[in-house]
Amino acid sequence: MRKGILDLISIIDISKREHFLRRLPSISGIARRKLTANLICELKVRYSEEFDVLDIGSGIESWCGYFDCNKLADYHTIELKEELPATFHGDFFITEFKKKYTFLIATEFLEHVPDPRGFLTRAHALLRNDGYLILSFPFLFKIHGDPDDYFRFTLSGIQSLSTDLFDVEISYAHGGKFQLLWETFIDGKFLYPLRVFNSLIADTKPTKSPFPLGYVVALRKL
Numbered sequence: 551m552r553k554g555i556l557d558l559i560s561i562i563d564i565s566k567r568e569h570f571l572r573r574l575p576s577i578s579g580i581a582r583r584k585l586t587a588n589l590i591c592e593l594k595v596r597y598s599e600e601f602d603v604l605d606i607g608s609g610i611e612s613w614c615g616y617f618d619c620n621k622l623a624d625y626h627t628i629e630l631k632e633e634l635p636a637t638f639h640g641d642f643f644i645t646e647f648k649k650k651y652t653f654l655i656a657t658e659f660l661e662h663v664p665d666p667r668g669f670l671t672r673a674h675a676l677l678r679n680d681g682y683l684i685l686s687f688p689f690l691f692k693i694h695g696d697p698d699d700y701f702r703f704t705l706s707g708i709q710s711l712s713t714d715l716f717d718v719e720i721s722y723a724h725g726g727k728f729q730l731l732w733e734t735f736i737d738g739k740f741l742y743p744l745r746v747f748n749s750l751i752a753d754t755k756p757t758k759s760p761f762p763l764g765y766v767v768a769l770r771k772l
Contacts, residue, residue, distance in 0.1 A: 574745040577733055577752035578763045579658070581724040582686040584754040585766040586657055589720060590616045593653070593682055593768060600624065601652035604676065606642050607659040610634060617653075626651075643672055650678045657686040660703065662696050667711055670769075674715045677771045683716060688764040689723075690730050692737065705765055716769035722756040725763030729753050733763065 575583075594601075594617060601623055605612050608627035617623035628645060629636035638645050654673050663669045673683045685708070693699045703711070709718050732751050736744045 574748060576691075576745075577729055577748045578688055578691055578725065580749055580752040581729075581754045582657070582688075582764050582766055584752075585722045585724060585756070586613070586655075586684065586686050587616055589684060589722070589766055589768055590653075590655075592720070593684070594618075594623075597652065602626070602649060602678075603653045603655065604628065604647070604651045606654060606656040606673075607662075608634075608636060613655055613657075643668065647676060650681070651676055652678055652681050653684060654681070655684045657684070658688070660685055660687045661699055661701050664698070664700050666701060666703075670712050670715050674771060679771060681771045682719075683769040683771070684767070685769065686764065686766045689762050690725070691733070691763060703765070705767070708765070708767060708769075712769055715772060717772055718767055719770040720768040722766045723759070723762035723764070724755070724757055724766075725753055725761065726757055726759035727761050729763055730761050 590613060603613075603617055603623050603625045605614075605625070605627045608629055612625070612627055614623075614625045617625055626637040626647075627635075628638040628640070628642055630639070630641065632639050638647075654677060656669075656673070660666055660669065670683075677683065687703055689702050689704060691702075705718070705721050705723065712718065729751065736742060736748075
């Protein structure tokens with residue numbers, strides 16, 4: 551009887567441990583979040599008065615803290631999933647917004663949009679004339695549906711896609727061969743526990759490697 555209970559506890563512990571380890575952020579996610587935070591800090595100091603922010607697909611962890619919300623920024627979020635907290639729930643393409651924003655943020659979002667040019671056109675219309683669209687997106691990364699995964703973009707691809715709408719004012723690529731190999735290596739069935747080292751392996755500095763894991767960019771409205 552006692553042995554059976556101990557076996558059951560062991561199974562539960564293993565299950566919880568596996569769940570925890572598999573949910574640890576990838577090195578891509580760690581790096582792009584760090585670079586996005588740096589980019590936000592670089593841009594927000596250009597504005598001496600209160601500004602408005604719309605976080606698109608904000609999920610469970612918004613960027614509000616980086617904008618000194620309730621002091622400098624009127625911060626709004628929009629999320630498609632009703633179970634997640636947000637200012638607006640619904641489709642970004644058809645939701646009615648009653649103001650224009652200084653910053654639009656769409657992190658880890660663009661690859662999941664079936665019409666990226668339509669997204670950029672909609673974002674352009676919602677920005678003030680001196681506004682910025684901040685994007686982060688993967689390049690060399692596995693397919694991950696949320697609910698689907700459509701595209702991968704290079705910096706040149708974003709520049710071409712946003713022609714006549716935005717100027718790419720700031721851009722960071724991150725990662726390289728080693729990070730790419732690590733990301734692929736630990737995605738296997740038995741090696742996922744090595745994700746505990748992701749924060750040490752993640753390269754949070756911009757790179758010029760021809761093997762980027764992803765990008766963070768600031769697009770200035772034209």
